Amino acid sequence: MTYLLGLRMDGRDVLVVGGGRVAQRRVPVLLDAGARVTLVSPDAAAALEDLADSGRLAWHRRRYAEGDLGLAGFWLVHVATDDPAVNAAVAADAEAARLWCVRADDRHESSAWTPASGIAAGATIGVVAGGDPRRAAGLRDAIVDGLADGSLDARRGRERMSGVALVGGGPGDPGLITVRGRQLLAQADVVVVDRLAPTSLLDQLPADVEIVDAAKIPYGRSMTQEDINRVLVDRAREGKFVVRLKGGDSFLFGRGGEEAAACAAAGIPVVAVPGVTSALAAPAAAGIPVTHRGVSQDVHIVSAHVAPSSERSTVDWAALAASEGTIVALMGVERLAAIADTLMSHGRSPDTPMAVVQDATLPTQRAVTATLGTAARTAADAGIRPPAVIVIGEVVNEARELDILHGGRDDPAAPAAAGAGDAADNEPVEGDRVL
Ligand SMILES: C[S@@+](CC[C@H](N)C(=O)[O-])C[C@H]1O[C@@H](n2cnc3c(N)ncnc32)[C@H](O)[C@@H]1O
Incomplete structure (x- = not known):
C-alpha cells in the first residue's frame, strides 16, 4: 500500500543523481514546484545543461560519491543513472539517512513512487496504481480528459469562479481550442457562444450549464453586440462564471475588445484566453x-x-x-x-x-x-x-498535399500522453500531463 502525499517543495532541496532522460523529465517539474535541485552526474541531457547554465540548478559534473547526501539539506532524492549498482548505493544511503528516495530503475527497491500526474480544473491529480505505471497513466488520462471535457463535473467542490472569460475557441475543430480555454469551459455556469465557435464541445457540458446562442434569439435575428455585452455583465453580476466562446481568436475581428471593455466598465473581472485564429x-x-x-x-x-x-x-x-x-x-x-x-x-x-x-x-x-x-x-x-x-x-x-496533417488530426493511434511507455523507467511515473 502507498500513502499519497502532496509535497510542498517550495525552497526545499532535492538531489537528483543521473542526468539522462528520466532526470530530463523530472527536473523541470521539480523546479516548477519551487524545489532547489542539485544534480550529480558526469553528463547531462542538453535541456539539463541549459538549466544549469542559466543557474536554475546546481550541477556537480561527476559520478555519485559517498557523502553526497550531505551536499545540502536534502528532503528528497531521485536516482536515475544507467548503473544499477550506483542506483542501489544511492537508495541505500538515502534509506540510512531516512530520506525518501525515488529509484527509477527498480520500483520494488524504491521507497517512494511518483504518481502519474496531471493538472486539470486547477487541481493536481496524482494516480498510483499498485506499481503499474501504464494503468496509472490510463486512469490519470481518464480523469484529466473527463474534467477537461465536462464528463466529470469539474464544478463539484470547486472554489467558485466568477467574472467573464473571453475564450478564443480556435477555427472549428474541437481539438484546436487551447488547454486553458477548455479548462475554463468545463467550469462555466453560462456559455455565450458564436456560430463559428467549436460548438461540438457544448455537448459535453453538464446539463445545468446555460447556453446562450448569440447567433440565435427569438424573432430570427442575431443578438446585437449590446445584447451580448448585457448578458455577459448581467450573468456575471448574478455571481455566475461566464465563458464567452468565440471562433478563432476573440481579439481578431472578434469584438473581444468591446466585450472586455463592457465588462471592465461594469466592474466585472474579465480574462482573455487567446485562440488559434482562422487567419x-x-x-x-x-x-x-x-x-x-x-x-x-x-x-x-x-x-x-x-x-x-x-x-x-x-x-x-x-x-x-x-x-x-x-x-x-x-x-x-x-x-x-x-x-x-x-x-x-x-x-x-x-x-x-x-x-x-x-x-x-x-x-x-x-x-x-x-x-x-x-x-x-x-x-x-x-x-x-x-x-x-x-x-x-x-x-x-x-502548398503541399497535407494528407499527413489531416491524418494526424484524427489519428486514433496518436499517443495520448507524451512520456507514456518509457521502457527504461520502471518506476511508476508516466510523465506529467497538463490539461
Ligand atoms: C467575424 S470573423 C471572426 C474571425 C475569428 N475571430 C478568428 O480569429 O478566426 C469571421 C470570419 O473568419 C473566417 N473564418 C472563421 N472560421 C473559419 C473556418 N473554420 N474556415 C474558414 N474561415 C473561417 C471567415 O473569413 C469568416 O468570415
Whole structure:
C-alpha cells in the first residue's frame, strides 16, 4: 500500500543523481514546484545543461560519491543513472539517512513512487496504481480528459469562479481550442457562444450549464453586440462564471475588445484566453505557409467585410497590391471579384496565386486555388461559401498535399500522453500531463 502525499517543495532541496532522460523529465517539474535541485552526474541531457547554465540548478559534473547526501539539506532524492549498482548505493544511503528516495530503475527497491500526474480544473491529480505505471497513466488520462471535457463535473467542490472569460475557441475543430480555454469551459455556469465557435464541445457540458446562442434569439435575428455585452455583465453580476466562446481568436475581428471593455466598465473581472485564429489556421490546414523563406517575409491580415471601394473600408488596398507579401482576407468570399480587381488595378499581377479555404479544420474543409485573374470564376464554379479565408501570394504555390496533417488530426493511434511507455523507467511515473 502507498500513502499519497502532496509535497510542498517550495525552497526545499532535492538531489537528483543521473542526468539522462528520466532526470530530463523530472527536473523541470521539480523546479516548477519551487524545489532547489542539485544534480550529480558526469553528463547531462542538453535541456539539463541549459538549466544549469542559466543557474536554475546546481550541477556537480561527476559520478555519485559517498557523502553526497550531505551536499545540502536534502528532503528528497531521485536516482536515475544507467548503473544499477550506483542506483542501489544511492537508495541505500538515502534509506540510512531516512530520506525518501525515488529509484527509477527498480520500483520494488524504491521507497517512494511518483504518481502519474496531471493538472486539470486547477487541481493536481496524482494516480498510483499498485506499481503499474501504464494503468496509472490510463486512469490519470481518464480523469484529466473527463474534467477537461465536462464528463466529470469539474464544478463539484470547486472554489467558485466568477467574472467573464473571453475564450478564443480556435477555427472549428474541437481539438484546436487551447488547454486553458477548455479548462475554463468545463467550469462555466453560462456559455455565450458564436456560430463559428467549436460548438461540438457544448455537448459535453453538464446539463445545468446555460447556453446562450448569440447567433440565435427569438424573432430570427442575431443578438446585437449590446445584447451580448448585457448578458455577459448581467450573468456575471448574478455571481455566475461566464465563458464567452468565440471562433478563432476573440481579439481578431472578434469584438473581444468591446466585450472586455463592457465588462471592465461594469466592474466585472474579465480574462482573455487567446485562440488559434482562422487567419493562420485556414492556410495552414490547406498546407499553405503564410511566410516562407525566400518567398514571403510579411503577412497582412485584413477584413474584407466591406468592399474595397466602400467608404467604410479603411484597408489600404493600393499598399497591399504594392507589397510582395502574403495577404489573408477574412469575411471576403462575396467580395472576391472586387478584391482581385482592386489588387490588379493597383498593379499586382493577374498571375498572383491565391487560394480560398472554406470550413477550415472541419470535416467539410475544402480549398480551391486560382490566380487573381481567375479567382472569382473559380470560387463561384466551386460553390465556395462562407466561412472561408482568402490567401493571396506566392506562398500558395508552396502548398503541399497535407494528407499527413489531416491524418494526424484524427489519428486514433496518436499517443495520448507524451512520456507514456518509457521502457527504461520502471518506476511508476508516466510523465506529467497538463490539461
Ligand atoms: C467575424 S470573423 C471572426 C474571425 C475569428 N475571430 C478568428 O480569429 O478566426 C469571421 C470570419 O473568419 C473566417 N473564418 C472563421 N472560421 C473559419 C473556418 N473554420 N474556415 C474558414 N474561415 C473561417 C471567415 O473569413 C469568416 O468570415
